[in-house]
Amino acid sequence: MTLWVKKTQQALCWLGCLVMASAWGAPHHSSGTQTPTVAHHKPGLEVPLAPGYGPLGFELPAVGSYARPVIGRASDGLVIDSRGQQTTLKTLMAGKVTLLSFMYASCSDVNGCPLASYVLNRVMQRLAKDPRLNNRVQLLSLSFDRLNDTPEMLRKYAARFEAEQAQNWRFLTTPSDVELEKILKNYNQFVIQDVDNNGKPVGSLSHLLRVYLIDEQQNLREVYSVSFLHPDILVQDMLTILSDVKSP
Amino acid sequence: MKKWLGMILTVLLPQFAMADETCMSPYMAKIVGQEDFVYIWTLGVEGLGDEQDKLVTVSVNPNAEQYGEVVNSLSVGGRNEAHHSGLTDDRRYLWASGLASSKIFIFDVHTNPAKPSLHRTIDSFVGQSGGVVGPHTSYALPGRILITGLSNEADHGGVTGLVEYTNAGDYITTHWMPKDGELNGAVKSGQFADGYGYDVRALPRRNVLLTSSFTGLNNYMMNLGEMMGSPEAMSNFGNTVVVWDLHTRKPKKILDVPGAPLEIRCAWGSNNNYCFTTTALTSEIWLIYEQDNDWHAKKVADIADASKVPLPVDISISADDGSLWVNTWNDGMTRLFDISDPFAPILKSETSIGEQVNMVSQSWDGKRLYYTSSLLANWDKKVSTGKDLQYFKIYDYQDDKLVHKLTIDFIAEGLGYPHQMRFGAYSLYGMTAPPRPGKFAGLD
Numbered sequence: 254m255t256l257w258v259k260k261t262q263q264a265l266c267w268l269g270c271l272v273m274a275s276a277w278g279a280p281h282h283s284s285g286t287q288t289p290t291v292a293h294h295k296p297g298l299e300v301p302l303a304p305g306y307g308p309l310g311f312e313l314p315a316v317g318s319y320a321r322p323v324i325g326r327a328s329d330g331l332v333i334d335s336r337g338q339q340t341t342l343k344t345l346m347a348g349k350v351t352l353l354s355f356m357y358a359s360c361s362d363v364n365g366c367p368l369a370s371y372v373l374n375r376v377m378q379r380l381a382k383d384p385r386l387n388n389r390v391q392l393l394s395l396s397f398d399r400l401n402d403t404p405e406m407l408r409k410y411a412a413r414f415e416a417e418q419a420q421n422w423r424f425l426t427t428p429s430d431v432e433l434e435k436i437l438k439n440y441n442q443f444v445i446q447d448v449d450n451n452g453k454p455v456g457s458l459s460h461l462l463r464v465y466l467i468d469e470q471q472n473l474r475e476v477y478s479v480s481f482l483h484p485d486i487l488v489q490d491m492l493t494i495l496s497d498v499k500s501p
Numbered sequence: 502m503k504k505w506l507g508m509i510l511t512v513l514l515p516q517f518a519m520a521d522e523t524c525m526s527p528y529m530a531k532i533v534g535q536e537d538f539v540y541i542w543t544l545g546v547e548g549l550g551d552e553q554d555k556l557v558t559v560s561v562n563p564n565a566e567q568y569g570e571v572v573n574s575l576s577v578g579g580r581n582e583a584h585h586s587g588l589t590d591d592r593r594y595l596w597a598s599g600l601a602s603s604k605i606f607i608f609d610v611h612t613n614p615a616k617p618s619l620h621r622t623i624d625s626f627v628g629q630s631g632g633v634v635g636p637h638t639s640y641a642l643p644g645r646i647l648i649t650g651l652s653n654e655a656d657h658g659g660v661t662g663l664v665e666y667t668n669a670g671d672y673i674t675t676h677w678m679p680k681d682g683e684l685n686g687a688v689k690s691g692q693f694a695d696g697y698g699y700d701v702r703a704l705p706r707r708n709v710l711l712t713s714s715f716t717g718l719n720n721y722m723m724n725l726g727e728m729m730g731s732p733e734a735m736s737n738f739g740n741t742v743v744v745w746d747l748h749t750r751k752p753k754k755i756l757d758v759p760g761a762p763l764e765i766r767c768a769w770g771s772n773n774n775y776c777f778t779t780t781a782l783t784s785e786i787w788l789i790y791e792q793d794n795d796w797h798a799k800k801v802a803d804i805a806d807a808s809k810v811p812l813p814v815d816i817s818i819s820a821d822d823g824s825l826w827v828n829t830w831n832d833g834m835t836r837l838f839d840i841s842d843p844f845a846p847i848l849k850s851e852t853s854i855g856e857q858v859n860m861v862s863q864s865w866d867g868k869r870l871y872y873t874s875s876l877l878a879n880w881d882k883k884v885s886t887g888k889d890l891q892y893f894k895i896y897d898y899q900d901d902k903l904v905h906k907l908t909i910d911f912i913a914e915g916l917g918y919p920h921q922m923r924f925g926a927y928s929l930y931g932m933t934a935p936p937r938p939g940k941f942a943g944l945d
Contacts (some may be wrong), residue, residue: 301551301771302707304706310706310707310708310709311708312745313748314748314749314751318749319746319748319749319751320674320749322665322673322674323673324644324671324673325669325671326647328729360713440666441591441644441669443591443593445930445931446931448931452933459931461590461591461853463643463644473644476643476644476645477643478528478590478643480527480705480706481643481705486748486943501581
């Protein structure tokens with residue numbers, strides 16, 4: 254297990270204690286986001302951790318006992334993987350259930366991109382142990398910081414989440430701003446560059462954290478946000494749509 | 502310090518859910534600083550202005566040059582019984598619906614927050630949903646909108662459903678409310694399983710969705726006096742709150758809450774597994790709460806004198822779960838309850854807002870409150886005794902008192918009858934407010 258994942262897990266207990274000690278009634282104020290999504294935390298702030306870091310607080314329904322209706326089509330786009338190979342989302346998604354996450358490697362918000370990658374790491378571990386999923390599911394993490402997240406940087410990022418050698422988790426960037434903007438727009442993923450009082454970029458990006466569940470026919474089946482991005486839910490939903498011969 | 506310190510992401514955690522700014526979906530970003538605009542979905546009235554339903558935008562940032570003014574009015578081409586509205590999870594679009602026409606108008610509020618534009622109109626809601634009529638609450642889920650119905654196409658009664666759309670406005674699916682004979686797996690815990698609908702709220706960390714129940718089109722489009730004089734009409738009101746499995750959208754339990762429970766507001770605290778609602782006909786505050794891994798309903802307070810039919814309407818919970826504003830439409834009063842003990846609310850204050858009052862929206866810090874007056878076209882009072890029959894009002898909450906700041910008379914302005922309010926802010930979209938012209942530039 255990599256240092257980052259270990260540290261994250263160790264931090265959970267510490268932060269969890271803070272959370273338990275606090276009233277949880279006051280809002281968490283962003284210390285530097287201009288958008289609603291990812292809060293960039295100042296050291297020392299009490300940070301309530303997203304549910305995805307802990308055990309699920311409720312019992313999930315049985316696999317196949319509920320529906321994940323089709324809510325749209327997964328869009329295509331040109332991408333570059335962490336080996337520098339150009340391909341398309343459509344090619345990667347063909348014939349597999351996909352979890353698609355948008356991220357950037359330098360994101361420091363514990364409840365932002367690191368949450369998504371932490372949860373995907375947990376899912377990856379489940380895939381390895383579950384023959385129902387192992388060869389039928391893949392994870393895609395697509396960066397929206399194409400200038401900094403080069404293939405080399407993506408390999409380093411993958412290593413932080415024990416995914417450098419993973420067969421079913423790919424880290425992607427895009428070949429151009431035009432391609433990136435097209436993909437982001439098609440997935441309704443809006444990214445804003447954080448700026449200071451003088452309008453100068455401060456290096457962080459704000460976005461609404463979303464992870465997309467896409468079936469083997471490239472239909473969108475679910476959109477996960479921070480409040481219910483949890484490995485147990487993701488695995489249950491993937492098993493459910495795999496058990497669903499025909500889409501509802 | 503960065504420029505946007507006022508914004509937070511409450512989609513982060515469900516324990517920070519709801520109220521207005523404190524009443525929004527827990528999946529949605531919140532404005533915790535100063536809001537720039539209030540978007541008011543306004544009922545068109547015959548003989549008043551252009552007579553059309555419209556989205557009215559009021560500048561509410563005290564630092565803005567046009568503070569307190571209507572900065573935009575966008576009419577939608579007819580009257581639809583404009584009622585409720587809701588923002589998508591990314592706050593880029595405002596969905597506003599008509600109870601009579603069942604049309605849904607999707608406004609773009611992000612391209613220019615000061616001047617929303619009509620992005621799309623859904624005029625096939627009834628057909629797409631399989632017969633749901635009267636779209637009411639538009640509630641943000643990730644990437645989609647959940648709409649509660651009030652009625653149905655078959656008999657225009659109160660049996661109805663929940664309808665899901667994508668944020669883009671494409672229909673996904675319909676979930677009919679559980680009722681006698683079609684419980685759909687729900688447990689009927691009391692006398693009632695009426696299948697009625699009204700409001701909806703989610704508690705993601707408990708995997709719970711709650712819905713309340715009002716009445717069907719036959720009633721909400723009827724003259725109020727006529728309806729109240731009809732025992733048959735008065736028997737057609739909802740008496741239930743339904744507990745749903747949020748993830749599967751399957752009903753789990755039907756709770757008796759007699760007297761038409763309307764707005765639902767859930768607590769924010771991580772261990773506060775409860776929500777409030779008020780009953781329109783019996784004038785009571787009810788607590789919907791989790792105990793022993795099950796959900797229950799309990800009356801916890803009276804609101805004014807029920808025999809005088811005060812008619813509780815909108816409510817708003819504070820971000821600290823400490824207080825609840827309760828409006829009563831008929832007497833035009835807003836009441837503040839201390840809900841520190843949710844099982845024993847205590848009345849703290851009563852304030853007259855106008856000749857009638859319906860909606861209340863408060864800023865995240867609870868320091869600013871906004872009120873509007875209209876309930877339904879055929880229920881609203883028609884003869885004014887003053888100048889505050891149909892209005893938008895701004896108050897500050899200071900030293901435990903409401904301090905009136907500003908009124909816009911919607912009749913005098915020829916706008917219509919104002920209903921639901923939603924907040925907007927430039928900073929949500931990485932924008933800054935236009936610079937205010939300097940008073941000391943030397944030219945004035």
